[in-house]
Amino acid sequence: MSEHKTSYREAVRAHLHSTLEFSDLPYLGKKSGKVRDSYQLDNDRLLFVVTDRLSAFDRVLTTVPFKGQVLNLTSAWWFSITSHIIANHLLAVVDPCASIVSKCTPFPVEFVVRDYMTGSTSTSLWTHYKAGERIYCGNVLPDGLKKNDKLEHPIVTPTTKDAVHDRPITPEDIVKEGLMSESQWEYAKNAALELFAYGRNEAKKRNLILVDTKYEMGIGNDGTIMLIDEVHTPDSSRFWQADSYEQRHAEGLEPESFDKEFIRLWFNRVCDPYQDEVLPKAPDHLVVELALRYIEAYERITGKEFQFPDKQMLSISNHDRLRANLAKVGL
Numbered sequence: 357m358s359e360h361k362t363s364y365r366e367a368v369r370a371h372l373h374s375t376l377e378f379s380d381l382p383y384l385g386k387k388s389g390k391v392r393d394s395y396q397l398d399n400d401r402l403l404f405v406v407t408d409r410l411s412a413f414d415r416v417l418t419t420v421p422f423k424g425q426v427l428n429l430t431s432a433w434w435f436s437i438t439s440h441i442i443a444n445h446l447l448a449v450v451d452p453c454a455s456i457v458s459k460c461t462p463f464p465v466e467f468v469v470r471d472y473m474t475g476s477t478s479t480s481l482w483t484h485y486k487a488g489e490r491i492y493c494g495n496v497l498p499d500g501l502k503k504n505d506k507l508e509h510p511i512v513t514p515t516t517k518d519a520v521h522d523r524p525i526t527p528e529d530i531v532k533e534g535l536m537s538e539s540q541w542e543y544a545k546n547a548a549l550e551l552f553a554y555g556r557n558e559a560k561k562r563n564l565i566l567v568d569t570k571y572e573m574g575i576g577n578d579g580t581i582m583l584i585d586e587v588h589t590p591d592s593s594r595f596w597q598a599d600s601y602e603q604r605h606a607e608g609l610e611p612e613s614f615d616k617e618f619i620r621l622w623f624n625r626v627c628d629p630y631q632d633e634v635l636p637k638a639p640d641h642l643v644v645e646l647a648l649r650y651i652e653a654y655e656r657i658t659g660k661e662f663q664f665p666d667k668q669m670l671s672i673s674n675h676d677r678l679r680a681n682l683a684k685v686g687l
């Protein structure tokens with residue numbers, strides 16, 4: 357990873373103990389996902405607060421300074437440049453880590469698009485291919501592929517959005533199980549592939565490979581199918597460094613990435629993150645490193661400089677800033 361400006365490291369250190377773990381806003385209908393809190397503003401609009409929570413092993417591991425801002429603003433940037441492909445839920449960014457969005461009924465399907473044979477979890481392509489499967493979510497895969505090889509073209513490998521564990525599913529079963537109609541699936545699949553092609557091209561301009569990603573879509577109150585949740589963020593997508601990929605791959609090395617694996621490895625070493633009721637506190641230096649990677653990802657993906665809160669805002673808590681910014685837009 358490239359060296360970060362010392363000032364970034366200092367700013368992150370100064371924010372280690374003022375992260376946004378839970379929002380606490382006076383609106384009805386609060387729902388908390390692993391990372392986002394949402395509130396129902398009215399029939400058509402939700403307020404989305406992207407917190408600094410880091411989730412893995414199906415639980416929250418720690419908070420990471422500025423992670424919410426990185427995710428909220430990275431998504432907002434992509435939403436603004438992809439609306440010619442598909443309508444999206446973003447109405448307004450009202451704080452670095454909060455947005456007002458159109459309320460949708462999400463399809464219970466995650467639209468995963470992959471351009472490389474990689475991954476290590478139970479829903480990853482490589483895990484299944486390695487075990488001998490040659491048809492995955494309806495896609496036929498050729499023999500002879502190695503880990504991290506590029507696929508001939510991007511493929512859509514949908515999963516269900518289950519409460520416990522997402523499950524890979526075929527388009528036929530999506531329709532058969534009544535999760536989506538045939539025409540909704542066709543529309544969403546094509547949008548996912550177009551979004552991916554656009555994202556891959558945009559990433560390439562900044563020397564990044566968009567390896568794989570996950571989209572969510574839903575139906576708005578007026579019946580429009582929209583892109584929702586987050587788009588091409590470091591949480592929903594895998595990015596590799598483009599200029600070192602070929603050589604490292606030829607040498608059998610893993611590609612360079614904005615990898616978050618080190619924090620998972622630390623938890624795996626010191627506890628049982630699936631079983632233990634209480635987790636140990638992640639060491640500060642690892643959390644700082646992680647925050648710097650998220651900020652670097654924001655800058656690399658969007659090509660924009662990350663804006664730290666100004667001096668005036670530094671002295672107030674995230675909660676107060678959020679409330680002040682919401683008041684500015686009459687909320």
Ligand SMILES: Nc1ncnc2c1ncn2[C@@H]1O[C@H](COP(=O)(O)OP(=O)(O)O)[C@@H](O)[C@H]1O
Nearest residue numbers: 389390391392445457458459460462572584585
């Ligand atoms: N515009 C929207 N309308 C309704 N629900 C949405 C919208 N955008 C995202 N969501 C849902 O809100 C939740 C976002 O919170 P998150 O922390 O990402 O949850 P999760 O733990 O399910 O990943 C997700 O369940 C997502 O499907």
Ligand SMILES: [Mg+2]
Nearest residue numbers: 389390391585
């Ligand atoms: Mg999510």
